[in-house]
Amino acid sequence: xxxxxxxxxxxxxxxxxxxxxxxxxxxxxxxxxxxxxxxxxxxxxxxxxxxxxxxxxxxxxxxxxxxxxxxxxxxxxxxxxxxxxxxxxxxxxxxxxxxxxxxxxxxxxxxxxxxxxxxxxxxxxxxxxxxxxxxxxxxxxxxxxxxxxxxxxxxxxxxxxxxxxxxxxxxxxxxxxxxxxxxxxxxxxxxxxxxxxxxxxxxxxxxxxxxxxxxxxxxxxxxxxxxxxxxxxxxxxxxxxxx
Ligand code: ZN
Numbered sequence: 001x002x003x004x005x006x007x008x009x010x011x012x013x014x015x016x017x018x019x020x021x022x023x024x025x026x027x028x029x030x031x032x033x034x035x036x037x038x039x040x041x042x043x044x045x046x047x048x049x050x051x052x053x054x055x056x057x058x059x060x061x062x063x064x065x066x067x068x069x070x071x072x073x074x075x076x077x078x079x080x081x082x083x084x085x086x087x088x089x090x091x092x093x094x095x096x097x098x099x100x101x102x103x104x105x106x107x108x109x110x111x112x113x114x115x116x117x118x119x120x121x122x123x124x125x126x127x128x129x130x131x132x133x134x135x136x137x138x139x140x141x142x143x144x145x146x147x148x149x150x151x152x153x154x155x156x157x158x159x160x161x162x163x164x165x166x167x168x169x170x171x172x173x174x175x176x177x178x179x180x181x182x183x184x185x186x187x188x189x190x191x192x193x194x195x196x197x198x199x200x201x202x203x204x205x206x207x208x209x210x211x212x213x214x215x216x217x218x219x220x221x222x223x224x225x226x227x228x229x230x231x232x233x234x235x236x237x238x239x240x241x242x243x
Contacts (some may be wrong), residue, residue, distance in 0.1 A: 005185050006200040007034035007146025011041030012189025015198040018217035019188050034146035035061025035115035040083045040235050041189050042225035048095035060102035061115045062122045079232040111142035124148055128162050142181045150193040151186030151212050155179045167212040168193035175208040196242035
């Protein structure tokens with residue numbers, strides 16, 4: 001099987017379409033989304049509709065959860081909160097229902113999906129210490145995570161030694177026996193690894209490799225839509241710099 005894996009779309013349908021066009025040309029059998037389909041960007045309904053239509057296997061991110069109720073607003077900074085409030089006002093009922101039905105995690109034979117960390121769903125994996133805690137909480141040889149918007153891989157040897165490699169400009173992770181992997185495919189709609197290109201991954205099970213790739217999209221068009229929607233300016237500006 002070849003899996004197209006992406007995360008943190010954040011209502012950026014322009015970036016999502018660029019990623020899906022690449023994945024359509026890459027012969028993937030199954031599409032997977034690691035959560036945060038909405039929040040920050042101008043097209044929450046369009047993003048949900050595409051994921052629903054294409055039968056993407058998706059899990060719930062913290063922004064998806066926050067779009068359903070104001071219970072967790074204290075977790076968000078002012079701009080994120082303003083964007084979530086806007087998302088709640090604009091989300092169609094069928095897309096609210098779609099988000100509400102998303103599971104917190106999904107397991108496949110050789111890998112698992114969780115938005116933040118296997119330790120706790122919405123914990124961040126930001127360094128090797130976080131990754132060590134995460135590896136302790138799962139048996140799976142490969143776990144795909146999102147949440148930090150940084151494309152990277154942590155891998156752990158059988159003796160516990162844990163390594164880290166950034167993939168901000170793409171790259172290939174060869175899956176070796178004797179190691180376990182936590183792989184973040186980066187963010188489609190709001191990258192934060194100083195590369196503004198949309199990020200995604202392809203996991204080729206037979207080849208035993210995960211390729212992280214980046215693709216351009218029309219950032220200016222998204223920024224204009226955000227301005228028209230009166231979403232916070234800082235959220236639009238950060239798309240140009242990818243942080
Ligand atoms: Zn996110």
